[in-house]
Amino acid sequence: MEHITFRPMTQADADAVAALEAQCFAMPWSREDFWRETRNELAEYIVGEIDGQVVAYAGAWVSFDQAEVMHVAVASELRGQGVGTLLFGALIESVKRRGAKSITLEVRPSNVAAIKLYESFGLRSVGRRKGYYLDNGEDALIMWNTKL
Numbered sequence: 815m816e817h818i819t820f821r822p823m824t825q826a827d828a829d830a831v832a833a834l835e836a837q838c839f840a841m842p843w844s845r846e847d848f849w850r851e852t853r854n855e856l857a858e859y860i861v862g863e864i865d866g867q868v869v870a871y872a873g874a875w876v877s878f879d880q881a882e883v884m885h886v887a888v889a890s891e892l893r894g895q896g897v898g899t900l901l902f903g904a905l906i907e908s909v910k911r912r913g914a915k916s917i918t919l920e921v922r923p924s925n926v927a928a929i930k931l932y933e934s935f936g937l938r939s940v941g942r943r944k945g946y947y948l949d950n951g952e953d954a955l956i957m958w959n960t961k962l
């Protein structure tokens with residue numbers, strides 16, 4: 815997947831990102847939500863493009879030296895080919911440039927691919943939030959890496 819490139823998300827990406835979001839998540843954010851993120855000073859969002867088409871996106875909020883991941887997603891037809899690894903690596907580089915020294919996120923225990931991806935970047939499960947996901951009442955695993 816060497817022809818994928820990453821750049822900061824802009825307002826013009828909101829439609830494409832919201833379309834991917836709807837494909838990926840049970841409780842998707844809207845285009846307005848992503849549009850708002852481009853104006854949120856805490857937010858650091860990137861998109862991955864192939865031939866001018868947005869195929870992946872990721873975002874985090876950076877507060878002081880801590881980054882909290884809000885989104886990580888790859889178009890369904892491109893999964894399992896290393897795009898998620900490139901994307902998450904690019905997100906980590908972006909939040910480190912803004913001073914983040916630790917990164918945290920919540921993930922469904924059933925989301926094996928995502929958990930493997932995060933573990934490969936040194937995140938470890940440190941606890942659970944009971945019934946965190948409103949669509950099916952699933953717990954969330956809380957993962958951290960405190961040594962970015």
Ligand SMILES: CC(C)(COP(=O)(O)OP(=O)(O)OC[C@H]1O[C@@H](n2cnc3c(N)ncnc32)[C@H](O)[C@@H]1OP(=O)(O)O)[C@@H](O)C(=O)NCCC(=O)NCCS
Nearest residue numbers: 838886887888893894895896897898899921927928930931
């Ligand atoms: C999670 C996600 C971003 C991973 O993207 P991807 O492009 O498939 O990731 P990669 O190809 O780089 O693979 C990353 C790791 O996951 C593993 N993996 C990928 N698909 C897998 C699957 N279906 N089952 C088990 N492991 C899988 C890979 O083996 C790899 O681990 P490794 O480095 O130990 O080999 C992607 O599946 C996705 O967009 N899912 C829907 C949205 C989502 O759930 N986001 C996370 C919310 S917290």
